[in-house]
Amino acid sequence: MRATIKDIARLAGVSTQTVSNVVNDRPVVGEATRRKVLEACRALSYTPNASARGLVTGSRKVIGLVVPHIGNPAYGDLIATLARIAGAAGYSVVVGDTGWNPEPERTLLSSLIRQSVDGVILASCNDHGSLQMLRDAGVPTVLLYNYFDGCDADLFRIDNFGAFRMVTRHLIALGHRRIGFVRGLMSTVVRTREDGWRSAMTEAGLDVGEDLVSVSTFDQNGGHAAVTALLAQAERPTAVVCTSDIMACGAMDAAADLGLDVPRDLAVTGFDDIFVAAMRRVRLTSLRYDRARLAQQAFDRLLQIVGTPPGHFPGPRQSVALPCELVVRASCGSPAGQDTAATRIRTPKEVARP
Amino acid sequence: MRATIKDIARLAGVSTQTVSNVVNDRPVVGEATRRKVLEACRALSYTPNASARGLVTGSRKVIGLVVPHIGNPAYGDLIATLARIAGAAGYSVVVGDTGWNPEPERTLLSSLIRQSVDGVILASCNDHGSLQMLRDAGVPTVLLYNYFDGCDADLFRIDNFGAFRMVTRHLIALGHRRIGFVRGLMSTVVRTREDGWRSAMTEAGLDVGEDLVSVSTFDQNGGHAAVTALLAQAERPTAVVCTSDIMACGAMDAAADLGLDVPRDLAVTGFDDIFVAAMRRVRLTSLRYDRARLAQQAFDRLLQIVGTPPGHFPGPRQSVALPCELVVRASCGSPAGQDTAATRIRTPKEVARP
DNA sequence: TTGAAAGCGCTAACAG
DNA sequence: CTGTTAGCGCTTTCAA
Numbered sequence A, B: 001m002r003a004t005i006k007d008i009a010r011l012a013g014v015s016t017q018t019v020s021n022v023v024n025d026r027p028v029v030g031e032a033t034r035r036k037v038l039e040a041c042r043a044l045s046y047t048p049n050a051s052a053r054g055l056v057t058g059s060r061k062v063i064g065l066v067v068p069h070i071g072n073p074a075y076g077d078l079i080a081t082l083a084r085i086a087g088a089a090g091y092s093v094v095v096g097d098t099g100w101n102p103e104p105e106r107t108l109l110s111s112l113i114r115q116s117v118d119g120v121i122l123a124s125c126n127d128h129g130s131l132q133m134l135r136d137a138g139v140p141t142v143l144l145y146n147y148f149d150g151c152d153a154d155l156f157r158i159d160n161f162g163a164f165r166m167v168t169r170h171l172i173a174l175g176h177r178r179i180g181f182v183r184g185l186m187s188t189v190v191r192t193r194e195d196g197w198r199s200a201m202t203e204a205g206l207d208v209g210e211d212l213v214s215v216s217t218f219d220q221n222g223g224h225a226a227v228t229a230l231l232a233q234a235e236r237p238t239a240v241v242c243t244s245d246i247m248a249c250g251a252m253d254a255a256a257d258l259g260l261d262v263p264r265d266l267a268v269t270g271f272d273d274i275f276v277a278a279m280r281r282v283r284l285t286s287l288r289y290d291r292a293r294l295a296q297q298a299f300d301r302l303l304q305i306v307g308t309p310p311g312h313f314p315g316p317r318q319s320v321a322l323p324c325e326l327v328v329r330a331s332c333g334s335p336a337g338q339d340t341a342a343t344r345i346r347t348p349k350e351v352a353r354p
Numbered sequence C: 001t002t003g004a005a006a007g008c009g010c011t012a013a014c015a016g
Numbered sequence D: 001c002t003g004t005t006a007g008c009g010c011t012t013t014c015a016a
Helices: A005-012 A016-023 A031-043 A050-057 A073-088 A102-114 A128-136 A160-173 A188-203 A220-231 A245-257 A291-306 B005-012 B016-023 B031-043 B050-057 B073-088 B102-114 B128-136 B160-173 B188-203 B220-231 B245-257 B291-306
Strands: A062-067 A092-097 A119-122 A141-144 A154-158 A179-183 A213-215 A239-242 A267-269 A286-288 A319-322 A325-328 A343-346 A351-353 B062-067 B092-097 B119-122 B141-144 B154-158 B179-183 B213-215 B239-242 B267-269 B286-288 B319-322 B325-328 B343-346 B351-353
Touching: A005 A016, A005 A031, A016 A031, A050 B050, A062 A073, A062 A102, A062 A291, A073 A092, A073 A291, A073 B073, A073 B092, A073 B102, A092 A102, A092 B073, A102 A119, A102 A128, A102 B073, A119 A128, A119 A291, A128 A141, A141 A291, A154 A160, A154 A291, A160 A179, A160 A188, A160 A239, A160 A267, A160 A286, A160 A325, A179 A188, A179 A220, A179 A245, A213 A220, A220 A239, A220 A245, A239 A245, A245 A267, A291 A319, B005 B016, B005 B031, B016 B031, B062 B073, B062 B102, B062 B291, B073 B092, B073 B291, B092 B102, B102 B119, B102 B128, B119 B128, B119 B291, B128 B141, B141 B291, B154 B160, B154 B291, B160 B179, B160 B188, B160 B239, B160 B267, B160 B286, B160 B325, B179 B188, B179 B220, B179 B245, B213 B220, B220 B239, B220 B245, B239 B245, B245 B267, B291 B319
Parallel strands: A062 A092, A062 A119, A119 A141, A141 A154, A154 A319, A179 A213, A179 A239, A239 A267, B062 B092, B062 B119, B119 B141, B141 B154, B154 B319, B179 B213, B179 B239, B239 B267
Antiparallel strands: A092 B092, A286 A325, A319 A351, A325 A343, B286 B325, B319 B351, B325 B343
C-alpha cells in the first residue's frame, strides 16, 4: 500500500499537519523539522493522494480538452501547446477526439463531467447542447475555434470571415472567375468561412451558385471527394478554397488523379498552415494564425473562471477573433508564390470585443 | 455549490447509501425508489464527486499517455485511438508531450504521479530513470514504441530491426550502393533501426561508414538538416533511409533545395506511413504497422496490471514486436512504386515472447 | 511553530 | 431491499 501522510508523520515524529505543511511548501515549518519530514517522504517514497487533496480543496487540477481530430497536425500542435501551458500552471490535460461528430462529443463531455474536471476547453463545439451539458454540471468552459450562432460563452477563435474573404480575393486578383468552396459539414464556423468566400465573390460580381460549393468530411478523403465532385461538372472551377489544409491535401490529390496540374489547371488553397503545406512538393497556399497565442488566451481565461469563487463575477465575457495571415505559395498560381520563400499577407489586426 | 449525495438523499427521502446504489447502477434498488432518486438527481443536476469516489475506491479512472511529439500525425492518431479505447473502458487519458527531451519527460511523469493516475503508457521512454520514477511511485506502466536496453517492463513495439533491414534491402535491390541513414538522437529504438540498416548493408558488402549516418532532431527540420549534411559530402549517397515520415519530408525538401530530384538523384524512405506519405505529390515509400492494434494491446495489458491487487501476480510480462509492411511508392524509385496504387511488402509475422 | 479534531463526499460493511 | 456507521487521506480550522 502506498504511504500516507500518517506514515510520514509517525516516521518523522511529527503531526500530520506538519507533514502537510512541508509537502505543500508552506513556510511555517522549522528547517530541522522540514528536513526530517522530507527525509521520511523519500524513505517511504511518499506521493500525496490526489483524490484526498481534491476532495478537500474542491479542485482536481485537471482540465478537459475536446478537439475534433487529433490526427490533424493543427490540433496536434494545439494539444501539445495547451498541455505545456497547463502543465506549467499545475494542471493536467485530459484529451478527447470527437471525429467531428456530436454523439462522441456528448459522451466525452459527460465523461469529463463525471471526472469532475476543473474546466473544459471545447474546440469542437457546434451546437448549444454540448455547452448546456457543461453549464448544467457547473463546469467552467471556454470555446476555442468552433462555436455556434448565439453562443454566449467565452470564445477564442479565428477571424474566419476575413480570412476566407482575403484568400478568395487573392484568387480573384489572380484572374480566377469560377472559384469553388470546399468545406466540411455545416457549422457556424464553416458558414462564416463560406460567407467570406461569398462576400469576395459577389463584390467581384462572380457566380456563387450551389454548384460551386462542395461538402464532405473534414479530412483528406473528404477534400478528395469534394473536389472530385466539383471537377465532374461541365463548367469546372479553376480554383478551390478549402477549409483546412488536410482537405486541401485531398483536393490536390483529386486534381492529380484527374490528370490536372496544380496550379495550372486548378489553384488550391488551405487553412491552418500545417507543416505539410510548406513542403517543397506541396507548396500549398494557406492561412496562418498564432495557435500558441490562441491557446494561451483560452487557457488564461479558463483559469480566471476556475479561480473565481461561485457566485462571484469572473470578469467580463471574452470574445476574441485572431487575424490570419495569407501565406502565398505555389498552389494558388500566384507569381508571388513561385519563389521558395512564401509570401505573407496580413489581415487587419486582432478583433477583441469584451 | 454542487449537490451531494446527501442532498439527493434528503430530497428523495432515502438514505445516502440508496442514492449511491442507484447512481452506480447496482441492481439492488426497487424500481420506485430508483425512479425517485433519479428524479432528484436530475432536479439538482447531480454529478458524483470523482475525488470522493476515487478516495474510497483507490482509483481515479485516469491513465497517463506520454508521447514525444503530438504534432506528428503518427502520435496524433495513436492518441486518438487510445483515448477512444480507454474511454470505452471508463478511463480518461491525460496526455503529455516531451519533445523527445528527458527533462520534460521527468517533469511530466512526476506530474502524473502527483495526479495519482492509475497507470501510464509511456511512448517516449529512452532510459531507465523515467521507468524507475514510475516504479518507485508504484504506478503501473507499459512501454510503447520506445524502450531502452535491458528494460524489463511490458513492452509493445515495432519490429524495428526487421523493418529497417527490409527497406534497406529493397533499396539495395534497386541498385543503390551508398545508402545513408537519417536518424534522431540516439536511443535503443534508433540504434536497432540503424542495426537493421547496417545488417542489410553489410550482407550486401556495402560501406556503412559513419559518413553515411546523419543525426538530427526527429522532425522535418531535423530531416532537412541531416540530409543537407549528408549531401554536402563529396561522395553523395544515392538513397537515404529516414527513421520517420516527418524526417523524410524534411529530407525530400533538402533534396529539392539542392536542386536534386527524388527519386532520380536521391531515393528517400520514411517510417509510420502517415497520411502525408500517400499524397500524390509526395509518394513517400514508408513502413506501415497496425497502430490501433498496438494501442489496444498496450491498453489491455495496462488494464490487466491496474486490475491486479497489489502483491498478486499480474500475469507474465508481455513483450510484443509488431511487424511492418513496406509500402513502396515513388520516392524510392522502385518500378513498383510508379503506379498510383502503392505496393505492399510484408515482414515475417508478429513476434511475441512472453 | 506545532498538534488535535473535524469533515470534505463517497463507498463498503454490516444491520435491520 | 434499505438505513446506519465508519473511514478513505487530506486540508482547514482552532488551540496549545
